[in-house]
Amino acid sequence: MSAFAFTHGGPQGPDDALLDFSVNTNPLGPNPALVRAWHDAPLADYPDPHYTRAREALAAWHGWHPDGVALGVGASELLHRLARLLVRPSDVVLSLGAPFGEFALAVAQQGGELRVLPRDEGGLRACLAQPAARVLYLSNPHNPTGHYLDLNRLRAFAGVVIADEAYLPFMAAPLAVSPWPGLVRVQSPSKAHGLLGMRLAYALAEPNLARELRTLQPAWAIPSPLAAALEALPKQGDFLARTLPTARVWAKQLAQDLGGEETGLHFFTVRVGDAAAVAAALRAQGIRIRDCASFGLPDRVRVAARTPADNRKLIEAWQTLQIPERATSRS
Amino acid sequence: MSAFAFTHGGPQGPDDALLDFSVNTNPLGPNPALVRAWHDAPLADYPDPHYTRAREALAAWHGWHPDGVALGVGASELLHRLARLLVRPSDVVLSLGAPFGEFALAVAQQGGELRVLPRDEGGLRACLAQPAARVLYLSNPHNPTGHYLDLNRLRAFAGVVIADEAYLPFMAAPLAVSPWPGLVRVQSPSKAHGLLGMRLAYALAEPNLARELRTLQPAWAIPSPLAAALEALPKQGDFLARTLPTARVWAKQLAQDLGGEETGLHFFTVRVGDAAAVAAALRAQGIRIRDCASFGLPDRVRVAARTPADNRKLIEAWQTLQIPERATSRS
Structure with missing residues (x-):
């Protein structure tokens, strides 16, 4: 591996x-305001174990419910946790285009079988025709080609769609996405803000799924300054x-x-x-x-x-x- | 749960x-020198994926091999990872005295069975008499009683001994421990340095086990400032x-x-x-x-x-x- x-x-x-x-x-980058939020965060005390403020701020920004927000330490950490939650041994996991290597690794660690399909109409049709697959992954826009797929076209997929939107902030005009219960949007804004060392990451998901994701995270796994920077993010558009x-x-x-x-x-x-x-x-x-x-x-x-x-x-x-x-x- | x-x-x-x-x-606390190391760390770039400098600094300090050091985001994160690595469904996991709640949770998530034994001569003998148990946990000194057990007395245990040494830095005169292959020492110096928001943590373990622990951690899971503070730790005695x-x-x-x-x-x-x-x-x-x-x-x-x-x-x-x-x- x-x-x-x-x-x-x-x-x-x-x-x-x-x-x-x-x-x-x-x-x-880097974005000086997020650097300031990071440096101003208290270091002496435990973070709030529920990270309430950061989740509420991100939820309000995205028009999502705070229960539907799960914080992470980088997209890779969130993707590993999603694989632990969603992939059982021998499960077929689909990927539209080659996935981020960490997701492939996470699927392998769970004993899942990854099938990579092309990012074209044929690949899209093949995904929708596999009702037995429980998970479909895509980076959107795609890394490395930049190909962008309207997520709304994946609503008919029977399982969970994981959209890794690491590069979405870089797009001039992304399409609007109407959320549906099977959609998980993984956000890692460290790249857009030029702050790769912070490991900013969060997922937007249906509240029950997000709650299970949070349960799989050890207590206080987000250092206080990371939570503070995530809380400050909505003001940084x-x-x-x-x-x-x-x-x-x-x-x-x-x-x-x-x-x-x-x-x-x-x-x-x-x-x-x-x-x-x-x-x-x-x-x-x-x-x-x-x-x-x-x-x-x-x-x-x-x-x-x-x-x-x-x-x-x-x-x-x-x-x-x-x-x-x-x-x-x-x- | x-x-x-x-x-x-x-x-x-x-x-x-x-x-x-x-x-x-x-x-x-807090220790101002570690606060400085945290604030001076670069935020723009990816951390070194192997966190070489921090592991080497900690290894040199403890007289351990760098391959035997695994970094974590708080003791709870390391303990969850240890449980994933070591505990299979139906395994018996022993604890000398009640364990840290996060470890109990991690054992339950793996489907293991936790048996809590008293921290006395009887409990110690009972542990050593259970060769089928693969994992023995103890906080040392014990939380909340402060009871301290000479770890060398556990050398005869057949499986892995996880010593959670969160409170060891607070002791005036701890005993020397001669490492053996089955010993994992979990360190979380955030408490001793008054920096709970940082989530400083690392484990000292036999190199093969530490390597497996590192493999279970997603890429770049330690924000750069956390690695920088861990690297600075040996100078903070x-x-x-x-x-x-x-x-x-x-x-x-x-x-x-x-x-x-x-x-x-x-x-x-x-x-x-x-x-x-x-x-x-x-x-x-x-x-x-x-x-x-x-x-x-x-x-x-x-x-x-x-x-x-x-x-x-x-x-x-x-x-x-x-x-x-x-x-x-x-x-």
Whole structure:
């Protein structure tokens, strides 16, 4: 199982100083107001064991019931807990497109069988035609392609739909979702706010399911400052409005410069032929990008745009590579 | 299971302003150096997924191998993970004295059967005579009585011994422990440093077992500042040396004033007859103490001493209570 555990994009060691285009974070972060909420939180006392204020604030923001909010320490922690709650040995778990590696690992730890279906009309139809499957996972928008699916189209699925919306805040205009009892929306706003070290995460779910999720979490598993930052989150929408349009423009420009496929988000993929070789060659020049082999796309790399100055360094390094012409064609 | 979940001593809501003698924390905390380490930690980037520096620092401090260190978000999170790793349905799990409620809950969630044995020579012999039991738990020193058992006496136990050493830092002179392969020492220094909101925790265990414990933890489950504070911990021994002797003196005085049983720690128990009634009467006066019914001691309360000014308020309130004379006798 450790094969899963080591395919993430983040730094692999404490002294890693590569210029990092593999981490899908807001290049205009961190959000100073959330940093302040984190630093102002009391450290001496136990957190409220029910984390009432944070859950109420998030619920009011999303028009959801506070009982339907479960807090987590990063999306990976929430996804592992969801797998423990929902996946029994030999259960079939569907994924529209390759899942986040931690979810695949969590399903394997539960003894479930993961079936990855393509993110197209055929894959969607195949999901809806499997009434025996109890869980359907999708990252939405999808990592790494940016593909976005209207969740309302999954209402007919008989089991639980887990929508991993880590990259939803980066979208300019996501569609409205009318919640239904089988839908769980996993939110991990650390990326959008440029605060990956905080591990901000929460799930919006039907109250009974959310309650069971909370029961599976040990007492006081959320440090007080993490709960305080989650509580402050609803007041931070203007930070995203101020920064993300710029990030999208930078990403669009970089995608054009590298021959990548624009997504409308801050990251995109580029067809390069042998992604592992391209990632290794850039790494030798002090730059990290994400080889998409672990997403089932061995001919693509994923690039999360940074500031224009950093992006220029990537373009310069990129021009030294031998990327076959046909690799970047869209056909 | 919620019966377990609501018997903790911490505040039960966000607006609870009782004078709290139920929380077993250092009255001279918080430790400013750990607060600084927390606030200085980077928030923008992913933590190192292996938390190498924190594990190496803790290992060097304890004379342990870094592979034998597993970090947690509070002792409760580590104990739940240990139960998942070690307890299979119908397993017998022994506890010398009533366990921390979260461990009992974790054993129940795994389908294990918990057997609580007394913390005396008879209980110790009964543990060692049960070779079929795979796990033995004890808090050491014991919460709430302060009873301390030389762990070396448990070497002959056939399974895994989980020593929950949350209160060990408060002891003036603990015995040396020579590690053996079946021993897991769970450390939660948040209490000793007066930093309950941080959820500092780690386990020292045989490397293979610690590795499995780490595998059961989702990726990046430790926020960066929590790892930074754990890394800084070995340099903070002098804070304990500066503060805890004073805390012990205050506790000794308060125990004498209330007719309690001194423990050499900062907390103690008092026999009061009907502990629930005494706790309720004090609560009506704005003071919280810990009713020990959930520890199987319905005639005792646990008091964690605070500063002398706070302690005087407890003594004054205590004098208004009708506590039967025989209740506080030591016979």
